[in-house]
Amino acid sequence: MTSRRTVSLLMPIAMFGVATFFYLYEFLVRVSPNVLENELILAFNLDAKMFGFFSSCWYWAYAPLQLPVGALTDKYGPRRLLTFAILICAASTLALAYTTSFYLGCMMRFMIGAGSAFAFISCMKIIHIWFSHHLFPLMTGLTLTIGTLGAAAGGIPLSLALDFMSWRQVLIYLGFVGIVLAILAFLLIKDHNPDHPHVSMKKEDTPGFWQCLKEVVKQPQSWFVGIYCFFVTAPTDAFGGTWGVKFLVDTHGISRDVASTAAVTMTFVGMAVGSPLLGWISSIFDNRKIPMMVASLIAAISLTLIVFLPHLTGFSASVLFFMFGSFGTYVLAFVMTRRFSQPTYVATAVGFVNMVSMFGSGILTYMVGWLLDAVSSGQLAENGERIYTTSDYHLSLIVLPIFYAISAFIVVPLIRDGKD
Numbered sequence: 001m002t003s004r005r006t007v008s009l010l011m012p013i014a015m016f017g018v019a020t021f022f023y024l025y026e027f028l029v030r031v032s033p034n035v036l037e038n039e040l041i042l043a044f045n046l047d048a049k050m051f052g053f054f055s056s057c058w059y060w061a062y063a064p065l066q067l068p069v070g071a072l073t074d075k076y077g078p079r080r081l082l083t084f085a086i087l088i089c090a091a092s093t094l095a096l097a098y099t100t101s102f103y104l105g106c107m108m109r110f111m112i113g114a115g116s117a118f119a120f121i122s123c124m125k126i127i128h129i130w131f132s133h134h135l136f137p138l139m140t141g142l143t144l145t146i147g148t149l150g151a152a153a154g155g156i157p158l159s160l161a162l163d164f165m166s167w168r169q170v171l172i173y174l175g176f177v178g179i180v181l182a183i184l185a186f187l188l189i190k191d192h193n194p195d196h197p198h199v200s201m202k203k204e205d206t207p208g209f210w211q212c213l214k215e216v217v218k219q220p221q222s223w224f225v226g227i228y229c230f231f232v233t234a235p236t237d238a239f240g241g242t243w244g245v246k247f248l249v250d251t252h253g254i255s256r257d258v259a260s261t262a263a264v265t266m267t268f269v270g271m272a273v274g275s276p277l278l279g280w281i282s283s284i285f286d287n288r289k290i291p292m293m294v295a296s297l298i299a300a301i302s303l304t305l306i307v308f309l310p311h312l313t314g315f316s317a318s319v320l321f322f323m324f325g326s327f328g329t330y331v332l333a334f335v336m337t338r339r340f341s342q343p344t345y346v347a348t349a350v351g352f353v354n355m356v357s358m359f360g361s362g363i364l365t366y367m368v369g370w371l372l373d374a375v376s377s378g379q380l381a382e383n384g385e386r387i388y389t390t391s392d393y394h395l396s397l398i399v400l401p402i403f404y405a406i407s408a409f410i411v412v413p414l415i416r417d418g419k420d
Contacts, residue, residue, distance in 0.1 A: 011190070014188050016131075018188050018189060019123045020147065022181055023119040023120055024146050025174075025177065026115070028174070030113075030116065031240070031242070036158070037246055039167040048376075048386060052367075055109075055241075055242045055369075056363075057109040058109050058113035059358050060113065061110045066350075067213060067351050068351075069117050070350055071213060074212055078189055078191065079186070080186075081122070085115045085116070085119070086185055088115035090178025090182060092109075092114075094172060096171055097168045097169075097171035120354060123143045126189070138283070140279060140335060141279030141280070141331050145275050145276055148269070158170060159257045213352075216348050221340045221416055224416075225337055227411050229333040230359065231360060231403045232296060232328060232403070232407050234360035236330075236361075237358075237365060238365040238367075239267075239324075239397070241361075244262075247393055248263055250393070251390045254317065259317075262317040263321055266325065267321045269322060270324065270328075273322075273325075274325065274327060276331075287417065288415075289412055291332060292333075296327070296405070297404070299327040299404045300405050301401075303404065305320055306321065306324065307398065334350060360403075364403070372392055372393070372396045375391075375395045376388050376392045
């Protein structure tokens with residue numbers, strides 16, 4: 001009896017562990033251009049707009065796939081879908097390591113985003129099937145914590161790895177890690193929980209894609225929470241995931257290793273700390289709207305200081321990026337999604353909200369590069385890179401805190417928390 005109980009406890013933990021490790025993995029690959037920026041620019045002869053487009057290709061695949069992925073996961077369960085998705089992500093990472101074509105590189109970045117689209121939704125579905133609903137806010141925060149550790153790993157470790165190997169070798173190793181993870185996912189994850197059959201129905205008992213989509217889209221809160229997530233996710237991905245390192249190197253003369261620690265690692269370490277903390281606070285006070293508003297305002301202030309303070313050191317930048325990441329997290333959007341969703345449509349609802357948010361990330365990531373090229377003088381350095389001044393960055397990055405202000409003052413008041 002004790003042995004069976006131990007196995008029944010370990011099984012959900014093992015499934016959750018594999019799924020969240022893939023979420024960590026895809027997060028690391030997602031933010032890798034921030035650290036590999038110099039190598040990618042020189043390898044493919046890019047300006048800021050082209051680099052922004054390359055980075056944003058991940059989001060153009062990830063965002064629209066959230067709806068069908070959510071519905072498919074509700075219909076068929078996470079096991080086979082997640083295994084296939086991890087293989088796509090790993091194979092595309094390996095292909096990117098070998099390509100010399102910018103356009104093929106963009107396609108591989110797109111395919112990595114397509115595989116990554118299954119990560120977070122699968123985590124949410126596994127939590128929904130295998131864990132008590134009372135643990136959902138905490139487990140959601142823990143998922144985001146583990147995932148953002150992957151983004152944090154995209155800072156120091158990737159930067160240090162480049163001292164010993166080429167960027168192509170780094171991607172090759174990441175590709176092989178993905179293949180091993182796919183095997184584990186296929187072996188460990190189960191779609192059906194016999195102790196809770198009502199949350200893991202057989203596929204013939206579940207509604208189809210269009211029925212799931214109809215139920216989610218006709219719910220106004222799906223749109224309001226999605227738009228909120230649009231404005232709070234985009235600055236984190238655009239700055240912490242793509243432009244933060246380049247900004248610190250170009251405007252403050254900070255070395256790439258230190259800038260990677262400050263911009264990438266501390267942003268996502270902050271998210272790793274802030275996600276479960278905000279989830280816990282919202283549960284304690286049984287209120288989500290006030291924490292959402294306050295967090296957005298603190299993130300906006302932190303971003304404003306990062307962009308406009310005249311003399312940032314590695315330490316001061318790290319502190320501010322940590323504050324930005326801690327309060328720029330979007331965990332409460334998914335807690336809210338769980339509150340207004342029927343159990344049958346949880347994955348579809350999460351997918352819808354995630355889709356809207358990732359469109360924001362793709363748009364803002366490209367927009368910053370476009371703005372930098374638009375306001376710059378076009379002067380080139382000796383190695384052929386375009387030079388961007390501090391003023392260029394001020395004009396381009398002001399949109400980041402504005403996104404958070406919009407979320408706090410315009411979008412959050414429209415959201416219904418169940419207490420209103």
